[in-house]
Amino acid sequence: MMKVQRLRVQLAFTLVELLVVIAIIGILAALLLTAIAHGKRRAQQVQCASNLHQLGLALVLYLAEDHCYPPYPGWIKALERQGLEISKPATNFLQEGVWKCPSAQFFLHSGSRGITPVYYGYNAFGVLRVGDITNALGLRGYTPSDHRAPIRESEVANPSDMMAIGDSFNGSQDFMRTPSSEMTGWGNTFSRHQGKANMLFCDGHVESSTLKFLFDDTSDAALSRWNRDHQPHREKLTQ
Numbered sequence: 505m506m507k508v509q510r511l512r513v514q515l516a517f518t519l520v521e522l523l524v525v526i527a528i529i530g531i532l533a534a535l536l537l538t539a540i541a542h543g544k545r546r547a548q549q550v551q552c553a554s555n556l557h558q559l560g561l562a563l564v565l566y567l568a569e570d571h572c573y574p575p576y577p578g579w580i581k582a583l584e585r586q587g588l589e590i591s592k593p594a595t596n597f598l599q600e601g602v603w604k605c606p607s608a609q610f611f612l613h614s615g616s617r618g619i620t621p622v623y624y625g626y627n628a629f630g631v632l633r634v635g636d637i638t639n640a641l642g643l644r645g646y647t648p649s650d651h652r653a654p655i656r657e658s659e660v661a662n663p664s665d666m667m668a669i670g671d672s673f674n675g676s677q678d679f680m681r682t683p684s685s686e687m688t689g690w691g692n693t694f695s696r697h698q699g700k701a702n703m704l705f706c707d708g709h710v711e712s713s714t715l716k717f718l719f720d721d722t723s724d725a726a727l728s729r730w731n732r733d734h735q736p737h738r739e740k741l742t743q
Contacts, residue, residue: 548607549697552671553710555602559624559669560708562587572654573668573706576628576644580677598622610675610691625672625679631730631737632681641731641740643668643706661734663706670703670718671696679703681730684719705729 566574566587574582580603584593588602597603598620605623630641638647643660646653660666670679674690687693693715700712717726727736 545607545698548605549700549702549712552605552607552697553702553712555605556624556669556702556704556710558602559583559587560704560710563668563704563706564708565589567657570654571657573643573645573657573660574626575654576626577677579626579628579643580622596620605671605696607696608671608691609696611689619675621675622672622677623675624669625677626669627667627679627730629678629680630732631727632740641733641737643732655732660706660732662728664709665729665734666706666732667703667729668706671701673701681719684715687715687719 562583563574566583569586573579574587580598581593584590584597584603590597594600603623608621608623610621627642628640628644632639632641643655645655667679672679673687673693673696684693697712699716700714701718702710702712703718704710721727722736722738722741724736727738728734731737
């Protein structure tokens, strides 16, 4: 009888062993949750890029028909109706489908309640930080009437290296060059795509770039892709 009792004691877990097992399970669970979260963020980034790819097809179709870029500020409806060929868009179409980035979150202020955020912005002004309606370097069009004087297809010097549409980080329909340090209060700017942004170029292809390169870098390569003449216009940064 004593031998049986001693055998039972030897087969039991000690408290230390039990705590070690629990700790290992906790570590494995944490690693699993991290992998799942990373996979989810990656899937959301891919979905966002796919959205822009669809908008790129719409943009290419629009260019093929009109030989000019959609007018600003009506570019969204122009692509929805003519590019995506949806003649009667739903009232909330900006909150679904290709117009909604699945990972974006905006910190809208109390005065912004009731305003529908836009997930993708238009490169209307180019490298200019503040919109210049007279000398806009992007796709805005010419004053006094954008609808009658859009940017012609031939006016974009390098379509494969000029951004047309990109992630909107403040919920507006503008994709504008702003120092990344000023974007922290707009939403999940830096975690949205792990410190990157997705952009659609004028020729219809999609790229992903770091926020630092997009909004802080002042090299020719970083600045010229904002402007339709493919020049850096570094002198405009101080205006």
